[in-house]
Amino acid sequence: MKALLIFGGFALGMFLGFYPGGVTKPRPVWWRTVAMVALVVLVFVGFGVPTGGTFGSAKMITMTKDTPPLLPVMGKVVQAPTNGLAVLQDSDGDLDTFRLAGTGMNPSDIQRGDQVILDARFIRAEKLFEAERVASVNPIVTAPLIPGLEERARNLYFHVPSAWVAQIAWFVAFGFAIAYLRKRKIEHDIIASSAAALGGIFCLLATITGSVWARFNWGTFWTWDDPRLISITIVLIVFGAYFALRSAIENQDQRARISAVYMIILVLPVTFFMFVYPRIAGGLHPGSKGDVNSGPVLSGQADSMNIVMQVIYGLAIFAFITLYFWMLNVAARTRLLGMRRERRAAEMDNREKQPTSAMGPTVVRL
Amino acid sequence: MAAVAAKDIRSELRTRFALNSLAMVAVVTVVVLVYAAREEVKVPVGIASGMLWVSMFFTAVTGLGRTFVSEEERGTVLLLRLTTSAIPVYFGKLLVNMLFAVGVNAVVGVLYLFFSTNVQLGSPFALLVVLLLCSFGFAASLTIASAIIARSSSKSALFPVLCFPILLPLMVLGIDLLGRSFAGAALGVMLEPLLLLLLYSVLVIVVSYILFDFLWKE
Known part of the structure; x- marks a missing residue:
């Protein structure tokens, strides 16, 4: 049931990310309504569902x-x-x-x-x-009182989805980098870099929400004792290095090609730090080495999250993924429009520079 | 492939400028780091491995980043592109970089152990194996990073930034392994991270092999 809810939220979010008509088509009204409602409901239930402990x-x-x-x-x-x-x-x-x-x-x-x-x-x-x-x-739904987390457990609905979206963003950017190298369409490069930029933002959000959570749960904003904190620092550096490379290449096609290659290579360290390292090193996050389960979200144990938390978490994953794809849609479309406008301005310039004498004195421009 | 490697070694030996400056970078980095810790009676294992890693990192980044950049600077890249296809070029450069990396790491390791009298080396053989594998990983990561950087502006400033993410898994595993060999752990205990290090380097080479074509062809 838990797997179904979480995977359902994930799959539905990913589906709506590409439907209808791919990442860069304008989103229809129903789509935007669904995304908006999911976010608003998430904020209300995330903070509003009362905690009732045994x-x-x-x-x-x-x-x-x-x-x-x-x-x-x-x-x-x-x-x-x-x-x-x-x-x-x-x-x-x-x-x-x-x-x-x-x-x-x-x-x-x-x-x-x-x-x-x-x-x-x-x-x-x-x-x-x-x-x-x-x-x-007589509350309709309640969340459990988890010893050690108490009311702070609500951060689960915001911190974990932002970290997940940072990883999803990485894979979206990776996919479009491959697509660029195969088809050489500049649109794919624009989507890949926008996806990476937004991934960086969500990575930062996960760091901030996590840091605040750590302050009130572990007593410190930052610690090097946990591999996931090292990982997130490194993933932030990786996003930074990618954009440093992009800013250093002038030619648009060359920039697209070289940064796509770099993005694909970076998948190796990012995969290592996101999935391998946090599980081979001991730490404070759930799911570290020596922990009995793979963390409350992914563990097969039924009692680690109650049904209400599972539903809210599924909703949170869905809402964050649709929010991400919405932002990606707007960012990529804005940049594509900017590119087209520049191209048209350049065409106009060329037309003006052409000698008009051969064509006669009247040049009708629209 | 062998021809490309031989050509590179010949041209490096002919000028010796790069080799000399590389040796100086190694000496300077090691001396600065060891000097900073001179008053410690006994340098803790974690600090010793970190210091050695920093020396290796900076020397390697200075030395191995030049492979494609020098080709670009000398203007010979077009000729090479016309006469040779991508795969021999990549593996030739990788081979040269591996030789360089082994040399650089050997020099840095010897210098470091010579200068730091307050560091105790537990198992020299383990350190040797770790240094060899690290050289392999350095060469694998820095070759492709050098190919990527060759076409961009402000190369020297960007190169450490660019290769740092690719080297990071090596760093995490490498510092841990260096620390353990300073502490005197047997090689058998370190088998798992050693294999992970090797696996990562091989993966980097495989991905570079697939992608190098896109960098080489305009």
């Missing part, structure tokens, strides 16, 4: 902290509040007592039989939860 995971998180943190825990009310105490049962079947301590909290907010998410602290000495406020009553 009692066990909340206790696990509390164990690692000196002062008990306020955590969103979800349970079904099995005993309505009496004297400020309610009993809830979570999805694991655990029963726990909640003291409704918050000032803004009305005991009548909670009815017996309701599924509620309470922002609560676990008081170890008294072995009960102290609820501050009701976060949600």
Whole structure:
């Protein structure tokens, strides 16, 4: 199910990237609507779906902290509040007592039989939860509370898709570089370099979102202990080197040909750093050497992401890929138009320079 | 192929200018790096391997980048293009670069070990094997990078930038391997990264072989 959702989002995004009519055809209204709606929905559900943890995971998180943190825990009310105490049962079947301590909290907010998410602290000495406020009553969908990540897990929907799109961009650029060498159409070179430029932007986005995530999860913006951080630095350098080469060649056809060759060679180090190195070296990211699975996204284990997270993640992949292809479409079309205008201006220039005497004095120009 | 290689070696030996300046680059880089660490009682393994790698990188980039550039500068590239097809040219240049790389790395390695008295070399044989494989990888990556750079402007500034990405996997594996041989690991333990290094170099040669035609023909 998970593979289907994620692969579905990926495949649909890629399909819409090339349909209808290839990368450079203007996108129809329905296409733009779909992309826009996917992005807006992603932002809303990515931030909006409430987190509701089990009692066990909340206790696990509390164990690692000196002062008990306020955590969103979800349970079904099995005993309505009496004297400020309610009993809830979570999805694991655990029963726990909640003291409704918050000032803004009305005991009548909670009815017996309701599924509620309470922002609560676990008081170890008294072995009960102290609820501050009701976060949600009978939520339709909830995301799990992952110990170690908590609310920060939401970054999964933005950080990981940007990293994926950076890799996809790389392969799109690679494909069009090959196409250029085979067909020698300057359009292919323009698409390849636009794809690489956008890939660089998404690479930067992945670095920034990852750096912020690292600050609040690992305690530092940057570390050399993780191979993926080394990889992303290197991939950024690779994008930079490609554009340094492009800027150093004047002739358009020569630039297209040589940078296509360079792009194809660069696939070797990029593949090494994106796919081989992070898995042979130990690190902090999921899926490193010594990790039991290949990370929460790709792992076959069912419990590493719940169904809601899987759906949102599939949507995120889809939204990011369509956004990328939309940007690529606009960038490539703008550059193609610019090229055509220059070409036409050059033609006009030539026509003006031609001697008109042989043709007679009247030259009608449109 | 052999003819191209022989021609290149002859012309390099005839001027000796490039060889002399290359030797000076090796000496200067090694001396600067070793001098910087002279007050350390014992240089840690990680630093020692990094220093050796930096010396190798800069010397190789200075020396091996010239293959196609010098052809372009002397104006002999057109003649070569007329008389020889792409494949012998590529493999001839690769052969010369391999010889050069082995020579350069040997010189840098010997100089480095001679000057740095505060570095302990655990297993010399492992270092020898690693240096040989690194030379192979250097030659493979720098030959194609040199072919790419030959047609662009501001060659000397761009070349290190351009070959750095291609050399990066070698760097990551190479520094690790150098460090391990300084620390005295047996060759058998390093088999996996050594094979990966070799595989990467071979892949670079295969891809260069496929692509060289596009660079050579106008």
